Amino acid sequence: MNSLIVTPVLLPLLVAAVLLGFWRHRRIQGWLGVFGMFGLVFAAMLLLASVHEQGIVVMHMGGWRAPFGIALVADLFSAIMVLLAALVGLMVSIYSLATIDNQRESFGYYPLLHFLQMGVCGAFLTGDMFNLYVCFEIMLMSSFVLLCLGSERGQIEGAIKYVTLNLISSAIFLAGVGILYGITGTLNMADLAVKLPAVEDQTLVTLLAMIFLVTFGIKAAIFPLFFWLPASYHTPRPAVSAIFAGLLTKVGVYALIRVFTLLFTHDFGTTHMIILVLAGLTMLTGVLGAAAQNNFRRILAFHIISQIGYMIMGLGLMAALSWSTSDATYAAVRLALAGSIFYIVHHIIVKTNLFLVSGVVEQLQGTGELQQLGGFYRHWPFLSILFLIPAMSLGGVPPLSGFWSKLILIKSGLELQYYWIVALALLVGLLTLYSMTKIWAEVFWADEPEGREFVSDGTPTHRIASGRVTMFLPIICLATTTVAIGLYAQPVFDIALRAADQLLDANQYVIAVDPQPVGNSSLEPLANVLEHNQAVVNERGGLR
Amino acid sequence: MEAILAVVIGCLYASGLYLMMRRDLVKLIIGLALLSQAANLLIFTSAGLRSLRAPLIPRGETQPVGDFADPLPQALILTAIVISFGVIAFTLALFHRAYQTIGTDDLDEMKATDT
Numbered sequence: 001m002n003s004l005i006v007t008p009v010l011l012p013l014l015v016a017a018v019l020l021g022f023w024r025h026r027r028i029q030g031w032l033g034v035f036g037m038f039g040l041v042f043a044a045m046l047l048l049a050s051v052h053e054q055g056i057v058v059m060h061m062g063g064w065r066a067p068f069g070i071a072l073v074a075d076l077f078s079a080i081m082v083l084l085a086a087l088v089g090l091m092v093s094i095y096s097l098a099t100i101d102n103q104r105e106s107f108g109y110y111p112l113l114h115f116l117q118m119g120v121c122g123a124f125l126t127g128d129m130f131n132l133y134v135c136f137e138i139m140l141m142s143s144f145v146l147l148c149l150g151s152e153r154g155q156i157e158g159a160i161k162y163v164t165l166n167l168i169s170s171a172i173f174l175a176g177v178g179i180l181y182g183i184t185g186t187l188n189m190a191d192l193a194v195k196l197p198a199v200e201d202q203t204l205v206t207l208l209a210m211i212f213l214v215t216f217g218i219k220a221a222i223f224p225l226f227f228w229l230p231a232s233y234h235t236p237r238p239a240v241s242a243i244f245a246g247l248l249t250k251v252g253v254y255a256l257i258r259v260f261t262l263l264f265t266h267d268f269g270t271t272h273m274i275i276l277v278l279a280g281l282t283m284l285t286g287v288l289g290a291a292a293q294n295n296f297r298r299i300l301a302f303h304i305i306s307q308i309g310y311m312i313m314g315l316g317l318m319a320a321l322s323w324s325t326s327d328a329t330y331a332a333v334r335l336a337l338a339g340s341i342f343y344i345v346h347h348i349i350v351k352t353n354l355f356l357v358s359g360v361v362e363q364l365q366g367t368g369e370l371q372q373l374g375g376f377y378r379h380w381p382f383l384s385i386l387f388l389i390p391a392m393s394l395g396g397v398p399p400l401s402g403f404w405s406k407l408i409l410i411k412s413g414l415e416l417q418y419y420w421i422v423a424l425a426l427l428v429g430l431l432t433l434y435s436m437t438k439i440w441a442e443v444f445w446a447d448e449p450e451g452r453e454f455v456s457d458g459t460p461t462h463r464i465a466s467g468r469v470t471m472f473l474p475i476i477c478l479a480t481t482t483v484a485i486g487l488y489a490q491p492v493f494d495i496a497l498r499a500a501d502q503l504l505d506a507n508q509y510v511i512a513v514d515p516q517p518v519g520n521s522s523l524e525p526l527a528n529v530l531e532h533n534q535a536v537v538n539e540r541g542g543l544r
Numbered sequence: 545m546e547a548i549l550a551v552v553i554g555c556l557y558a559s560g561l562y563l564m565m566r567r568d569l570v571k572l573i574i575g576l577a578l579l580s581q582a583a584n585l586l587i588f589t590s591a592g593l594r595s596l597r598a599p600l601i602p603r604g605e606t607q608p609v610g611d612f613a614d615p616l617p618q619a620l621i622l623t624a625i626v627i628s629f630g631v632i633a634f635t636l637a638l639f640h641r642a643y644q645t646i647g648t649d650d651l652d653e654m655k656a657t658d659t
Contacts (some may be wrong), residue, residue: 064610137627144634146640156642157654163635164564167576170631174583174624181617182590231657 002059004050005072007043008121009037016114026105030097037090040117041076044083048512051079052495056512058127066127066515067188073127073513076499077341081124081254084348087463087481088246089117091474094260095356096239099363099471104149104237112149116142127185127513129177130372132255134247136173140166143248146240147232158232165228165296169218176211179391183208190513193262193506202266209271216259220252223282224313226305230289232302234297234368238359240295244305246352250344253311255466256261257340260315261503269322276316280424283309287431294441296358296368299435300351304392306428307347313421314340321418329506332415339408342493346401357383360471361443362466366488370439375447375448386472389479391440393486395433401485403490404493549589556582569639570647576635580628584621591617 015036022028051057056075060066074082093113100109117141126132148159161454181187183204184195199205214225221229229249233241256275266272286306293299317336320329360383361376362368377384393400406429413422485492556578563575591614599612643649 042580057629134627137631141631144638147607151641151645153645154657156638156645158657159638160569160642160651160654161657162640164576167631167635168564168579171579171583177620178583178590178617181587181620186553213561213625235657239655269577353645506587 002057004043005045005057005059005074005125006061008040008047008086009072009118009125010225011043012118012121013042014112014540016037016118019111019114020108023108024106025534026102026333029105029110030093032039033093033113034090034097036114037086037093038268039425040086040121040431041090043207044079044086048076048079049085052498056508058512058514062086063448064173064351066513067186068516069125070131071188071190071513072125072321073509074125074497075191075256075512077254077503078124080345080495081221081250082121082340084250084345085117085120085124086353087246088243088273088348088422089113091352091356091478092243092246094470095242097358098468099239099359100237102237107149109146109149112142112146113243116146116247120247120251121228124254126188127191129180129192131176133170133173133484136251137156137170139251140170141243147236149240150235152235153304158235161438163227165218165225169373171213172211172218176208176215178212179208180359181403186515188513188515189258189262190510190514193510194515195536196210196225198265205264206267209267210274211255213271213275216255216310217278218252219249220256220308221249221282222278223305224284226282226286227331229305230298230301232303235514238297238355238362241301242352242355242359244346245300245355247309249304250311250348253308253344254298257337258314258413261318261337262460262506262509265506267322268319268444270314272319272322275420276319276418279309279313279316280421281309282306282312283424283428284317287428287435288359289524290435291431294370296361296373296439297355297441298357298368300354303432303435304351306432307343307351307394307536309344310406310409310425310533311340311347311430313425314338314343314412316421317418319417320418321415332412334497335499336412336416337503338493338496339412341496341499342408343405345492345496346405346482349391349481349485350393350402350480353475354387354480355473357387357390357533358473360475363471365448373443374450376444383472386475386479387444388440390482391436393482395428395436397433399486401482401489402491404486408493545593546589549585549593553589555581556585566650567651569643569651572651573632573635573639577632579627580624580632584624584628587617587621587624 015033019029019032022032028149040234051074056073059072061072063069093110093358096109096113116139118141123132123139126135144159144163147162176188180192183199184192186192186195196205218225220405235242260271284305284308286302286304290299290302290306293302296332314336318333321333358368361373365373366382367373389400393402396402396406406425409424410425413425560575560578560582563571563578566572595614596611596613599608599615601608646654
């Protein structure tokens with residue numbers, strides 16, 4: 001069932017189009033959106049199951065063989081990411097029912113959510129560099145509008161920084177794609193994986209690798225390119241923050257991992273060493289930035305940055321392949337990549353959940369400043385527990401999901417003898433726990449500040465009573481998932497290991513996509529296509 | 545020809561970046577537009593500049609005869625132009641709104657979300 005692979009791209013588009021038809025019916029939009037996301041989760045599960053069974057699934061759009069047509073490729077890593085994206089989308093759209101105000105809803109909040117989802121899923125599934133660029137743009141465009149929806153001063157200021165830096169990143173991406181086409185004559189990833197090693201001037205390839213590192217680095221918010229993130233992520237509604245925090249930077253991380261396992265594997269010592277160093281710096285600056293903050297969502301935003309460091313640490317550990325290709329090294333690198341994937345799984349679930357909890361807190365007391373919050377443990381003990389689960393998971397407390405993901409990364413780091421990054425990762429884990437306890441102490445444990453009551457009515461908050469189920473259901477679901485991954489880590493770890501196998505073995509990807517061999521001449525591909533077309537036409541008995 | 549275009553692209557990048565580093569919202573958006581134009585021109589140049597025939601197939605043939613130009617870079621650029629048009633239009637609207645809401649076009653005064 002190869003056509004299953006287009007569903008995660010087509011379904012959100014279709015749902016968004018239908019939602020646009022219900023422009024004036026906000027409630028219908030909301031519930032239809034939830035059903036659309038349900039469908040997406042279902043499709044993503046089927047896709048993951050079929051990839052798990054039969055290996056990499058490929059679909060050539062319009063029947064045009066790679067490298068001429070655009071191929072959609074789902075390996076295990078992509079399928080996992082699509083499932084996570086769908087899950088986060090579902091949770092956020094349920095949460096939105098209670099927390100998004102009428103004004104935002106009537107300016108197309110729900111359709112935008114689906115367009116965003118389409119871009120994200122497209123980026124995970126595409127096997128073509130230019131198509132990746134287009135998917136990035138779809139995702140960015142919807143995120144721009146979602147970020148600005150409401151036009152509060154903070155949002156506009158945050159959006160200016162977000163938009164500008166992301167547009168710069170897109171321009172660099174485009175330039176990189178142009179140069180890539182210039183030196184190889186193809187943009188299909190599998191075809192590139194075959195042709196890049198044959199390029200005479202390998203320094204040019206390293207240069208290209210750096211261009212893509214900067215592009216995806218901006219999107220993934222790695223050091224020193226992360227400044228747009230803490231300036232903007234705390235400004236929109238919590239539901240929007242949550243889906244941004246869960247998905248957007250991870251698309252950048254996905255693209256980094258894809259490109260640096262499939263295309264740029266010619267010089268591990270340079271490219272992956274740079275990534276490893278950046279990973280360390282990203283972890284450290286993110287967590288130190290968080291320690292200096294006193295706003296609930298700003299602390300969480302800085303933690304995204306430090307967690308991105310962990311995710312690309314697994315990728316950076318591939319640097320070890322430059323000095324040793326023994327079986328032991330290979331096994332440890334495999335473990336490192338599996339660690340990265342496990343970390344992404346853990347992070348998306350936990351981070352989305354923390355932002356959702358922060359949204360409830362902000363609605364109940366009307367602010368996100370830690371000094372003005374307090375008393376939640378006394379009045380909302382259940383909510384406090386729901387915060388504690390993802391917070392402890394983020395800090396890496398066993399037996400929650402964060403513990404296992406850190407354990408795998410640190411184990412592989414020790415095996416590969418990169419002790420400095422291991423030390424850094426442990427230190428950052430400790431500081432993360434410090435930040436989380438800071439929030440816990442100020443918001444949940446401390447008494448509520450003088451003269452600050454729990455808001456029981458008021459414009460955005462009056463819906464909390466009626467919307468309690470839709471607000472708490474996603475938080476409970478995600479918290480349960482975190483605990484479940486922690487207690488039953490083995491199946492997730494097995495899938496992550498298999499995904500890592502596929503990433504490390506570029507041949508599998510190339511064979512699955514099977515780009516037709518073409519000569520060096522840039523004229524030949526088109527001739528081949530036309531010949532192929534003519535053959536098809538002849539087969540069907542001439543043009544009708 | 546490549547050398548001339550390389551210089552042009554370089555100038556576009558340089559002036560785009562220079563404009564973006566000013567404090568003015570309007571200069572920022574002109575800078576962004578220049579940056580995407582530079583990228584488009586870069587694709588055009590790096591894919592190879594040759595004055596060849598259009599890739600059309602003569603009647604009775606199954607493939608183009610002789611040397612013909614590669615149409616793909618132009619397709620890429622066309623897509624990129626459309627996308628950047630949409631994005632720049634949105635950015636323009638955003639900046640106009642920013643000017644209305646914040647009451648200034650000086651980027652140095654938009655620090656409310658930074659600390």
